[in-house]
Amino acid sequence: MLSKFLFVIIIYFVHCSYCIDVSDIFNCIEEDGFTCRGDSDEEFSCSYICNGYSDCKDGADEGMLSMNRNPCMDAPCTDSSFKCHYGACIPYDQKCDGEKNCADGSDEWSFYCNKKLSNPNRTACSSEDGSYKYILDNLFCNGKADCNDKSDESYDICRHWICDTEEKTRCAYGACIDRGKICDGKIDCIDASDEKSCTTKALPSPPHGCEIDWDPNYDIINENTNAYMTHGDRVLTNQRIIIKCANNFFFEDKADNKTVVCIRDNWDSPLPKCVKYCDEDILYFSKSTTATCTLNSSPVDCKNILPGTIAQNQCAYSYKRRESIRDESFSMICLPNAKWSRNKMNCEPVCGESQSSTNPNASQAPWHVGVKTYLNGTCGGTIISPKNVITALHCVVDENFIVLSEAQVFVIAGGEFKDGQTEIIQKNVSKIFAANDGVIDVAVLELSEPFILSINARPICLGRRSSRTKKNTAFLHGWPKNDDHTGDIFVRTQLKFERNNCQADRTKGELCVRTLNMNHTLCEGHSGSGVITNYGSKNYLTGIISKKPGRSNECTNQPIVAVGIDQITPWLEETISMSDEPPFYFVPA
Structure with missing residues (x-):
């Protein structure tokens, strides 16, 4: 047995430049090796602990038997390694390579693979059509679905989520919520597990302060506490929040941000609406056309184009409509999803004509x-x-x-x-x-x-x-x-x-x-x-x-x-x- 472990240790230190000795975390003695629970004959080198692969059937060598803090979280990783969500270390180039190399599959989670380049604190929700919505990292596994498909509260991700303080407790699927929200008469876990098996139902306390209405395209910071806010959070009286629009949405006046103050449990003004405009640049790419816009039958500027706006294109001076294009093709409608109803048609130049005889x-x-x-x-x-x-x-x-x-x-x-x-x-x-x-x-x-x-x-x-x-x-x-x-x-x-x-x-x-x-x-x-x-x-x-x-x-x-x-x-x-x-x-x- 000893010779087997010595051989494994030699291979480990020659090839595993990303690994760190974590035997102390599991009180593993190299001469004895690590023994899986219930598998007395299955013994592994201590170097197999927290390496991303479950050598034990129950995942004990990867700390998977712990529902709270995984002991692998104490494993330090080198600069050339990626730390799995539960703490194990794998080579960094195995992150987001299309294969699950962490025991919990976290090296392929969208939480790590779909970071927004311009804002690393935002991560894309899972998407089948390739169009991503980005949400703040602290909105994952918080008991509330912030992605349209609820992928931020999925069992696969949240079952291994780490609750960062002792004041937090887990929903049945793994999300972290405040301990004080258990059996408080209000559902705080998306599976309602925080209100199940409650012997008595607590009466909800009367609300204080101002509640933040839900807008998935909000980016809100409490100016007084410098904390990110989200749907359902409450702001105390006389506290101020700063709102920005995210996910390529904008305020109607295209302001960078809006400030709202909670006064006597009411906002001093309604929370602003984030909207998405239709692409106005496409109306101006071509010199062959000009455009006029109307909204609700009233003329509007062809800037900051809201859904419902009709853009009517006309041929510019010295241009004419192509014979293959119908007149109605020059009318475009800004749809509710901020997409134009049809392609933008161009005109062709009028050629070979002089107006010198009349001008x-x-x-x-x-x-x-x-x-x-x-x-x-x-x-x-x-x-x-x-x-x-x-x-x-x-x-x-x-x-x-x-x-x-x-x-x-x-x-x-x-x-x-x-x-x-x-x-x-x-x-x-x-x-x-x-x-x-x-x-x-x-x-x-x-x-x-x-x-x-x-x-x-x-x-x-x-x-x-x-x-x-x-x-x-x-x-x-x-x-x-x-x-x-x-x-x-x-x-x-x-x-x-x-x-x-x-x-x-x-x-x-x-x-x-x-x-x-x-x-x-x-x-x-x-x-x-x-x-x-x-x-x-x-x-x-x-x-x-x-x-x-x-x-x-x-x-x-x-x-x-x-x-x-x-x-x-x-x-x-x-x-x-x-x-x-x-x-x-x-x-x-």
């Missing part, structure tokens, strides 16, 4: 922008979506034809018309995409912030050009550069397609254009500008000015090359979709 302050070409670089180069560009501009690739490369960094490129466009003049706005670039890895002279610039669409900023329409070039004419806009200076005048230039008499060097799929009026010329500032064709009431992007005019002071009225939109349509659609707004924003169930 003298509107741009003739609100899709046209300037593209500038640190090299002082200025090209044209075209808005193709609120967050994307298309231009020529050669406009955003250096002298060695290396694509510039995003910080070296920015976009200039017209903004709102204010105080008699059009604002000039500058947009930073977050990404540069080269068509076909630079084989084609086209680049898309993704902006850091989208355009707010206006009479001076809206996208051009996209689409294949085949049906729109039969008229043989097109146009472009720009601030042409001449005499080494970019012009201040926004110029519209008429173009015509040269189908059979093009003298410029072009490849298959490229367009050949020249000025319709031979007295007009194309200059460096026109590079990257969009070749636009009119089709009905819309204007469409047909091509992008590419080869010639280049970086020189010379202008020309000779044919030049433009990249045809058909060459890049699939790539262009894919590139835009990466930053384009989705048809709707998903609302979690």
Whole structure:
């Protein structure tokens, strides 16, 4: 027998770095070992005591025969170990690993595994749907169900709960309540065991002070005693409580806390209500819509949105409803559970329209922008979506034809018309995409912030050009550069397609254009500008000015090359979709 124990002791000290000698707690002598009750032949090394595993059938080696204080609670644990709820020590990495390594299973209790990261004094109730409600640790096994499913008062947890003072006694399932609450005529254990087998029923004493009404989302501290308060607790006269909302609930005015005073057994004001608002941010994610809100048929601000509020979304200026979306889909109701009734729908931009014919302050070409670089180069560009501009690739490369960094490129466009003049706005670039890895002279610039669409900023329409070039004419806009200076005048230039008499060097799929009026010329500032064709009431992007005019002071009225939109349509659609707004924003169930 002695040799057996010596072998076990050697293994124990080599492999059990988390264990502490607890033989003194059970008065265990290593030479004799630990003998299970009723199992005279079952003997274990003293090192098996309080190690998390019940080697005895009745759990005596883990102190499970004690209903009050478990002797394992006196076992000190190392820094690399986790202390089971009843006191045993196990390796820390076995905590919350999905397997029960403590004899009471406490290493997998939600009390230890579902701590709130932002507040370790709060623990999540058990949840089947993954949505947790957090309650204070001192509300577990206190005789009152604070979790909706009563998991904080479950037998599995409370049967091994430690009552922290001698003034406490146990409910039948293990929860701790004040001794004075036994047979006091009021049920204080959820199983009513504190009022069973009572020979006489005590008359409840008249209440004194103010009682705290139940709200599972309250976080209450007695300012006078600095003690946490909960449902049914009473506050003495002239004592003050501080109330905060928990579990992502808020006061209706979004105050951080509320203070209430007990005066002559009555609160000086009603206890405030904690509410949960519907997500208001989802109404403002998109620039494509605006929202108005009503509650009980009265207009309210779309902030701090209460259940019952109806949010009516409308398409913002220069946006329109998508054909696949019905009008009623733009109405959202804030439900009692603080969730929206449906997904938030977005609108799509109105493209290719100018209001210059009816509004003298509107741009003739609100899709046209300037593209500038640190090299002082200025090209044209075209808005193709609120967050994307298309231009020529050669406009955003250096002298060695290396694509510039995003910080070296920015976009200039017209903004709102204010105080008699059009604002000039500058947009930073977050990404540069080269068509076909630079084989084609086209680049898309993704902006850091989208355009707010206006009479001076809206996208051009996209689409294949085949049906729109039969008229043989097109146009472009720009601030042409001449005499080494970019012009201040926004110029519209008429173009015509040269189908059979093009003298410029072009490849298959490229367009050949020249000025319709031979007295007009194309200059460096026109590079990257969009070749636009009119089709009905819309204007469409047909091509992008590419080869010639280049970086020189010379202008020309000779044919030049433009990249045809058909060459890049699939790539262009894919590139835009990466930053384009989705048809709707998903609302979690």
